[in-house]
Amino acid sequence: MFGYSFGELGSIFAMQAFSGLILFSVFLLMALGLAIIFGQMGVINMAHGEFMILGAYMTYLTSHIFQAYLPGLFSIYFFVAMVVAFIVSGAAGLAVEWILIRHLYRRPLDTLLATWGLSLMMQQAFRTIFGAREVGVELPQWMMGALPVTDVIEVQINGLFVMALTLLITGGVALLMFRSRWGLQVRAVVTNRVMSGAVGIDTRRIDRLTFGLGCGIAGIAGAAFTMIGSTGPTSGQLYIVDTFLVVVFGGAQSLIGTIASAFTISQSQSTLEFFLSGSMAKVLTLLVVIGLLMLRPQGLFVLKVRK
């Protein structure tokens, strides 16, 4: 079959499965922040990619600070960088919500446009501050490279890292949503905003925190993606179509939906890429997702909501 031997087929299978899992983690990490916001407010944040790149630039800055002042601790700077990315992106998100988004809750389509305007401004800000060229983010040695399993199969360390991170953050978000008081309030607001307000939940505050959290997670994702992608003023644009589709395909108001959708899209893309050329695989994946969305417009999983 396809000119491979049985042993090779086994290896192909193992390696492709692993690549698929990495892709799944990447997609999920990209989409998580956006999904939280979309689920809470029905708003797509078009500047999501730029918040990710903000996180990536924070990683870049942190690495330089560590190189200059704490060279001995450089091998662990990445953890600090992720915290910085979360805080900065999250704070930026809170500010944006306060200045911009809160005026637009009744007009979700307008939010789409306003956040697009925001993304333009953020891109130009990055270009002015960090220059038009892409910056290279230096990573600690231990994060690059692979662990050999057999002589064909190797496991990427940064892939494992992204998987672990995704697991951790998804777990964290799930805990927050389903075990904390704040999560309870969020779910209440999603189910019935007016009623939640009536029973004393500060819906405005919940919205703001959700938006900030979503942007903060985008920042972490951006920090993590310095391992696998580029960091430049317009790099955020590379992720938007994939991210939006994962979220929309997953359906609003459902963490499980986002996970399932990221899994489906990543697996189909990864498999198609193996048998076809990269760009045809991409086209087919997008068309399949669009087709499925036409059949199941509200996404994979839907929470019943009272309107």
Added chain:
Amino acid sequence: MSTANTTTKNRHLELIGIGLIALLILVVLPVWLDAFRLNLVGKYLTYAFVAVGLVLCWGYTGILSLGQGIFFGLGGYCMAMFLKLEASSVANTKIQSTPGIPDFMDWNQLTHLPFFWVPFKSLPFALIAVIAVPSLAAFILSYAMFKRRVGGVYFAIITQAFAAVLTILIIGRQGYTGGINGITDLRTMWGWDIRTDGAKEILYFACAFLLIGMMFLARFVLSSKLGRILVAIRDKEDRVRFSGYDVASVKVFIFCLASAIAAVGGAMFTLQVGFMSPSFVGIVPSIEMVIFCAVGGRQSVVGAVVGTLLVNYAKTSFSESFPELWLFAMGGLFIAVVLAFPRGIAGLFTDQVVPLFMKWKSARDGATPDATPAPAE
């Protein structure tokens, strides 16, 4: 006062507006500007077609499409295919290994014209295709979704994904489409050289007349009974459905109409600029076209055209003097419009300028009590 009164007044205002636009683009600009600037305005006017279409489907029906570039591009490509075939006559292309086919096909080892290119040798077919192909695409895209009641943000994201798919396809299948460079070096239409200054001027007027025609068409649709249904759909879709209207079909129709109008713009773009490339099909130009419409006023046909002209004028002059600031200005403008003036320049005009004018007029007339009260109050 009655709403009917306001509506008639707005209708009169719009008609006056269309008249002023016609005066501006048919008389003032051609007299005032040199050939180069006029050609630029001609290019802006082609974007205004898209904006007029967006008024119909977004401003009045509430369907936000972030993929209007698809239809603008398809219309443009249909036109470009005809022009390219005419430019690739056997005589013009005799240095190629296969003379008589477009140069980019020859570079990609195609030895005969692909089947879907063949009919584009005929101008009437190409002109029909300019409307038919994008409308068909719009129909396929929207039918399934509107039947299943997909709307709002979902529809916006799906149209955006479609724009991405189409861009990848056009760039990747370069033997059939000209790839990332697009279809370039277009020369004549039925032997008439479209590159000369004289031809550009004629094309400019053709474009201007078509645009005014489209504005009247849009006005006609909006002031008909269909127009009322559209507004009703935007404001409470379910109620319209419960009243027995086939909401999905109406939405599909208006979306196809908007796409066809955009496609005419695309075809005029190809004629005036002299090429078509996938960079007009993608996500960014599609959203920019929404900006034009939003700035001018999404609920005003006149406003959309004015907005397109103003934003593009600002873009050209800004990027000539402060290129660094252009994205800030554009982003800021977008946010400001959405946040503070959701009805754009047109809204600003009818809400602020018109009442002032009325006040001034009634003051001058000695405050006759029978003067019409200002609509905004």
Added chain:
Amino acid sequence: MPKKPPTDLQSPLRRKLLVGTAAASAAAMMSSPQQAFAQTFPTAKVNTTGLAVTDTEVTVGILHSITGTMAISETGSVEAEKLAISQINESGGILGRKIKFIQEDGASDWPTFAEKAKKLLVENKCASVMGCWTSASRKAVLPVFEQYNGLLYYPTFYEGLEESHNVFYTGQEATQQIIAGLNWVNETKKARSFYLLGSDYIWPRTSNKIARKHIEGHLKGCKVLGEEYFPLGHTQFNSVINKIKLHKPDVIYAIIVGGSNVAFYKQLKAAGIDLSKQTLLTISVTEDEIDGIGGENIAGAFACMKYFQSLDNPANKKFVEAFQKMWGAKTVIGDVTQAAYLGPWLWKFAVEKAGSFDVDKVVAASPGIEFKDAPEGYVRIHKNHHLWSKTLVGKARTDGQFDVVYTTPDLVEPNPFPKGYQ
């Protein structure tokens, strides 16, 4: 003035100017020749077609993207062109006239390029334009330059398949970049099998086609194991990396551009493909790109170019020094940046040979024009408007520079329509 006298004049004059630049003795050149030029070359004679030339000044255009996605790549070209213009001005200008430049932003948008090109030619009457980077932008402006008989100096290495009266291509066309590199890797690395990768658009596709024809038709016993393309901006390469691991090609031949480049090399390294053992040959990574990729992620890869910043010759040392003095010590200089630097100089030499700024005369004078002190060494304009230049292979170091490991012994002839490779 009849045609003859300038021809007599030009050669000692030009030599003098060349010496002048090399020695950078600007001040000495300034005083006397300036007036002499003005008398020898009155404006009415050197400018018969209404270009923006006065007794003291000549206007040229710079047309690149300084906003939008292409700004990343085009910044270097703008810097190089400005440097060349300021150096030419310091050494006395062209025919006694200082160069004044008008810069326009193409904004990574092809109609904008066409629009601005038209503005530069029609409104500003620029005597020449240095500009464009992507093929799409060049294709968009080409009809404008042909219609208004302008002059464009285009710096990027590109896919060929073009030859215009109005354009000089100071970068390499595809065969100049590909064939020598493949021959080298075949001979020195004993490479027999190749895996071709590229971003999905015209330049990588055309280049890979030439590479495939060369590998299958001209290199003995060599074969192509696979050929794949990815959409521009693609960021996930794990599947293709798996395929490479299975096929075990001797050489990975990569023509991936933009943000994808960074993703590709990072993921390649993470997947355990060690570029010191696995040969990788690219024609799309210059010093500029390595800035974003990170030297440690690409060290060991081979790039096939005509210029590297580390090139060891006196002209290049001066160029690098002047460039970094003007634009910052950390600025790196890639192949295209150097090619952009050639544009104003080649134009200057051609104008001086022609004794006129008229486009047709400059074009007629151009074939055979040499630039002996070019940073890349020596270049000469071919009658097909491309440059004769050498092809170099460099090996990427961790500091983001290249070690030159191979240089073609002779200049490579440009051949934009290569027979047998189409």
